[in-house]
Amino acid sequence: MKRIGILTGGGDAPGLNAVIRAVVKTANTLFECEVIGIRQGFEGLLDSKGTLPLTPDIVRGILPRGGTILGAANRGNPFARRIVQDGREVIEDVSDLVVERIGELGLDTLIVVGGDGTLRICLELFEKGSPVVGVPKTIDNDIRGTDVTFGFDTAVAMATEAIDRLHTTAESHHRVMVLELMGRNAGFITLEAGIAGGADVILIPEIPFGFDSVFEKIQERARAGRYFSIIAVAEGARPEGREQIFRMQGDMIRSPRLGGIGQFVAEEVAQTCALETRVTVLGHLQRGGPPTAFDRWLATR
Template sequence: MRRIGILTGGGDCPGLNAVIRAVVKTAVNEYEMEVFGIEDGYRGLVEKRIRPLREEDVSGILPKGGTILGTSNRDNPFKWLTYKDGKKVYEDYSDLAIKTIEYNELDCLITVGGDGTQAIAYKFFEKGVPVVGIPKTIDNDLSGTDITFGFDSALQVATTALDKLHSTAESHHRVMVMEVMGRFAGWIALYSGIAGGADVILIPEIPFNIKKVAEKIFQRLKSGKRFSLVVVAEGAREEGGEYVFRKKVEDPDMPIRLGGIGAKVADEIEELTGIETRVTILGHLQRGGSPSPFDR
């Protein structure tokens, strides 16, 4: 094996550049291999956008967030969006991607990504492409992996934010609701909530009853605690309820863009308790910035 390709897929997170750097330095210095970077995830593989990565190309990127290769969470070579007669059609472009691999004489494809990226990588493996998957997701929800890089950095952002909300909630005697990422897994909400002393933590895995949330806040009020902190994952939902989403999107795997559960919970808490309630949505702050030492 002398030539390997690497791509970053899905949402970005702190630590991607550290992985790219580690792959290049190890492959070049220890195994005398050539490394090629594929731009913008699987889109670059289909569109033949690939370039050599040398040591000088990865110099200085260790503490930087994002990915020097670019990424995409919408492109699936096995379900490629095309237009025919003005209509949207999904076609299988995986053979075009494989031709890019063969043309560049890549002996192995390294895919850095989460569940979506690795599911696609497995399909390429089934078609005979040697693949090495590196687990990346701030959600920490990859099966068979105890912890994924990106999670620790996102956790630090969320915990720091909750610490700051604690002081303003206490000063104004309010309920503060913090919405964090996590479509189907509540690891960020759970870990940051525990670390930051949240009074209520709502996660996708356990549907919640808003009346019980209000009861918890009333209990704190009776004990002299005039403020409360609530952490809610974006994929959390009420018992028997549906996902709260901002808009529908053209994605065959996840046709909705989640968001808004924090505001919904805040409104319902204020209505049930009469206590002024505010919401903070961390959003993409959890994906940006320098990686933590663990994620490097």
């Protein structure tokens, strides 16, 4: 009997459990293959207790669940693993151990579900001779070679609902509401949710913005008697002539974390337009919870 391994790496996204379920059901029903789950991304391959058998009974009922029953790790790069040695942190390459472990487990194929970082690791393992297959996953919808990735539709739905809710309170109190959304250097979530939710201003990383045009739009609405506005801004958006804003700088292991552009925009608007302004950072609500019907379907495919 052939044996398949599956792991989920990087940040979670709605639809991961649907992928796991589809792999297990297809492998067992159509091909009579055994499926082994790897816990906590690539870290599970370095842990003697990091695996578990996956059967149709185990994955029953997980289709509508958010997250991943296998767990995930953002810091599990086997080519640059952070360890503590003699009281200090050092970086080591344990990829050979991962390749060896794949062989020890008798895996004919390892399915790696992840975003761009995880898929880069997948490629490097493939180049070292490991039988790996990558499945693209990200709420950001920015993986080359894909039209849409599962998790994106759910994130857009959540962001659109947030805009709908902010509209009512903004109109009631005559406020400018700034909503900061995820997406890193891609503005797909902000653009689609902004259009769907009827945002008055949409700011995305792909197009550096000028504050003058933002101010003019807000003031134009105020002159027309509409003293409220919705600004949807992607976390990676930046004003013309300025750098992106980070809430945490990166290092050789961790990527820098974007954040703060929403507050920056809100302060500039409040100062120039003399309107009460509030900022909302939707954050990980875009990642969590049940996937939409579309994401369940796409992940199952």
